[in-house]
Amino acid sequence: MAGTLFxxxxxxxxxxxxPNGHTQLYVGLHLVHEVTSPQAFDMLRARGWTVRAPxxxxxxxxxIVPTRQQxxxxxxxxxxxxxxxxEQNCRAYDIPLFDLPSGQQGIVHVVGPxxxxxxxxxxxxxxxxxxxxxxxxxxxxxxxxxxxxxxxxASQCVALPRLAVRRIxxxxxxxxxxxxxxxxxxxxxxLGVDGGNGYAYEYGGDVIDRMxxxxxxxVCNMSIEGGARMGYVNPDATTVEFLRGRPYAPQxxxxxxxxxxxxxxxxxxxASYADRVRIDGSALAPTVTWGINPGQSVAIDEPLPDPxxxxxxxxxxxxxxxxxxxxxxxxxxxxxxxQVAFIGSCTNGRLSDLRNAAAVxxxxxxxxxxxxxxxxxxxxxxxxxxxxGLDAVFRDAGFEWRGAGCSMCLAMNDDRLHGDxxxxxxxxxxxxxxxxxxxxxxxxxxxxxxxAAAVAGEVVDIRRWTR
Amino acid sequence: MTASASSRAHVTGRxxxxxxADIDTDxxxxxxxxxxxxxxGLEQHVFADDRAAxxxxxxxxxFDVPAHAGASILVAGPxxxxxxxxxxxxxxxxxWGIQAVVAPSFAEIFxxxxxxxxxxxxxxxxxxxxxxxxxxxxxxxxxxxxxxLSRGAQHLPLQLPESRRHAxxxxxxxxxxxxxxxxxxxxxxxxxxxxxxxxxxxx
Numbered sequence: 001m002a003g004t005l006f007x008x009x010x011x012x013x014x015x016x017x018x019p020n021g022h023t024q025l026y027v028g029l030h031l032v033h034e035v036t037s038p039q040a041f042d043m044l045r046a047r048g049w050t051v052r053a054p055x056x057x058x059x060x061x062x063x064i065v066p067t068r069q070q071x072x073x074x075x076x077x078x079x080x081x082x083x084x085x086x087e088q089n090c091r092a093y094d095i096p097l098f099d100l101p102s103g104q105q106g107i108v109h110v111v112g113p114x115x116x117x118x119x120x121x122x123x124x125x126x127x128x129x130x131x132x133x134x135x136x137x138x139x140x141x142x143x144x145x146x147x148x149x150x151x152x153x154a155s156q157c158v159a160l161p162r163l164a165v166r167r168i169x170x171x172x173x174x175x176x177x178x179x180x181x182x183x184x185x186x187x188x189x190x191l192g193v194d195g196g197n198g199y200a201y202e203y204g205g206d207v208i209d210r211m212x213x214x215x216x217x218x219v220c221n222m223s224i225e226g227g228a229r230m231g232y233v234n235p236d237a238t239t240v241e242f243l244r245g246r247p248y249a250p251q252x253x254x255x256x257x258x259x260x261x262x263x264x265x266x267x268x269x270x271a272s273y274a275d276r277v278r279i280d281g282s283a284l285a286p287t288v289t290w291g292i293n294p295g296q297s298v299a300i301d302e303p304l305p306d307p308x309x310x311x312x313x314x315x316x317x318x319x320x321x322x323x324x325x326x327x328x329x330x331x332x333x334x335x336x337x338x339q340v341a342f343i344g345s346c347t348n349g350r351l352s353d354l355r356n357a358a359a360v361x362x363x364x365x366x367x368x369x370x371x372x373x374x375x376x377x378x379x380x381x382x383x384x385x386x387x388x389g390l391d392a393v394f395r396d397a398g399f400e401w402r403g404a405g406c407s408m409c410l411a412m413n414d415d416r417l418h419g420d421x422x423x424x425x426x427x428x429x430x431x432x433x434x435x436x437x438x439x440x441x442x443x444x445x446x447x448x449x450x451x452a453a454a455v456a457g458e459v460v461d462i463r464r465w466t467r
Numbered sequence: 468m469t470a471s472a473s474s475r476a477h478v479t480g481r482x483x484x485x486x487x488a489d490i491d492t493d494x495x496x497x498x499x500x501x502x503x504x505x506x507x508g509l510e511q512h513v514f515a516d517d518r519a520a521x522x523x524x525x526x527x528x529x530f531d532v533p534a535h536a537g538a539s540i541l542v543a544g545p546x547x548x549x550x551x552x553x554x555x556x557x558x559x560x561x562x563w564g565i566q567a568v569v570a571p572s573f574a575e576i577f578x579x580x581x582x583x584x585x586x587x588x589x590x591x592x593x594x595x596x597x598x599x600x601x602x603x604x605x606x607x608x609x610x611x612x613x614x615x616l617s618r619g620a621q622h623l624p625l626q627l628p629e630s631r632r633h634a635x636x637x638x639x640x641x642x643x644x645x646x647x648x649x650x651x652x653x654x655x656x657x658x659x660x661x662x663x664x665x666x667x668x669x670x
Binding site: 012013014015016018019020021022024026028029035036038039042047049053055056063064076078079081082085117119121122127128129143144145146147148150151154155156157158159160161193194197198224225227229248250258261293313316317320410411412429431432433434436438439 | 487488489491493494497498499501502503504505506516517519520544545546549550551552553554555557572574575576579580583584628629630631633634637639641642643645646647649650652653656657659660661662663664
């Protein structure tokens with residue numbers, strides 16, 4: 001039985017089997033941000049340890065940064081305290097920090113790939129569940145908690161149970177208007193928000209093969225929303241070309257040698273999987289969530305479920321979600337009014353996402369009752385977008401053009417929903433209260449769909465968008 | 468402090484039943500309470516928004532039921548702790564006084580985080596969960612040696628991966644000491660990795 005990329009990379013980084021059955025896994029790249037690290041550094045100091053591998057540790061500030069007024073000190077005292085703590089810790093332990101003045105700050109899962117830190121065959125850990133994003137490069141990338149951040153700082157290792165690998169093939173060709181976001185929302189809906197528990201998801205098939213790295217990152221990013229701690233795509237020519245010339249990628253002849261090594265990591269055609277799933281990409285439709293977890297989604301023209309037709313726990317969940325969202329059973333999402341539109345996040349805040357959204361809004365106006373913001377995933381994304389005039393497209397249409405950060409995905413800065421506002425969002429979670437208002441409502445969809453919803457003032461079937 | 472602080476194999480106390488599947492960590496600990504550089508005081512905010520919503524609806528959230536004060540075992544629905552990797556969620560439960568969570572299933576990162584701080588996450592079959600939901604009163608004893616949750620002569624079976632059970636029983640749930648042990652082996656792995664980072668920080 002031939003192994004998968006997962007097996008190869010796991011075994012390369014396995015230090016030993018611990019008495020409890022976990023593997024002690026070496027972490028090749030540790031990414032750090034301001035929310036989940038301060039307590040870890042404190043624990044490190046309290047125990048008299050130090051940072052074992054600062055050369056494999058990189059930090060940025062993303063969750064709490066304001067996206068409008070970024071001068072220091074920040075207006076929010078706690079945001080300033082957290083940013084300062086990260087700066088002090090990075091200085092104390094000689095950890096490179098991509099801070100606001102660097103021009104390289106941004107959401108940690110956007111920054112790693114764009115700087116070429118994220119490479120095939122690595123193990124990548126970060127105190128953030130969306131670390132699965134980096135799996136798009138054929139890395140084993142996973143979120144950890146703060147005590148494990150402490151473990152990695154102190155030992156450059158984590159103790160983890162080995163995962164089974166589920167191969168998910170997306171065959172065929174995506175119809176017009178159907179994006180990577182619709183692919184992953186469909187996967188989560190089909191397999192469940194806990195379907196990936198105990199698994200790493202290996203994504204493949206024609207649709208994934210043809211995807212850009214940005215699109216693959218969107219898919220891998222939301223693996224965790226399906227319960228899979230890791231998701232990855234085997235490296236190919238697309239992966240190699242993305243990394244060529246990136247600052248932290250190997251250069252010159254070293255790059256060619258690395259590329260050869262990377263391509264050899266891919267799971268072979270005879271690789272053995274614990275489980276296989278096939279989804280016909282040609283049959284997918286633009287997809288939008290209607291509920292309070294990312295598995296509660298429908299095709300844009302498909303009626304919402306009716307709890308009366310369901311039994312037991314399903315009926316309870318659907319009733320709770322419809323009640324919170326104030327949507328009736330049988331409702332079709334197209335035409336649902338929105339008050340807020342948010343384009344950004346580690347799921348869909350990269351340059352291609354902004355291009356797709358800008359193509360929809362060019363020459364249009366945001367509906368008068370809608371508050372619409374664009375938050376680039378990183379300072380580099382923002383600069384690249386401005387270089388091609390996308391900021392003007394958004395501004396002319398009435399969007400606010402912001403600085404880089406996590407922003408309204410989880411509302412740890414001052415970008416948030418108010419009351420029970422309905423928000424069309426290109427982010428990753430529609431949990432109750434996720435966007436900062438305990439009664440706020442989130443509809444997850446692709447960036448182009450968010451853009452169209454902002455203009456129309458209601459959820460739109462992008463396939464029928466003809467302005 | 469040593470790595471093996473203490474065994475966590477037995478919890479005795481009252482149950483707190485929290486109905487509903489897929490309770491995410493944003494609900495356990497809303498993001499605005501993550502704006503801090505310590506975990507101190509998080510217990511005050513556990514389920515803050517759900518509790519406020521219940522009050523606004525004239526209901527009482529399970530964490531506000533007076534009889535639940537001092538409960539040490541939380542019984543929850545399937546896929547408990549899904550979503551964000553924020554350790555603030557299990558930290559808040561532990562600091563509130565919960566020593567074990569019993570549920571049909573757990574999100575993986577949550578269960579890992581909980582174990583790392585000595586908070587037990589034990590699985591329970593759906594029928595046993597239903598039995599508890601019907602009547603959770605009285606004093607219960609959770610026993611990771613016997614893998615049971617018991618009240619008097621009533622014994623419900625618990626399940627958890629042997630690795631987590633071992634970590635909690637042996638007191639090795641805080642893994643750092645284990646990971647620093649035999650560090651020469653770690654250095655050998657580091658030396659054989661084909662990648663490292665050479666770009667300057669001004670790259």
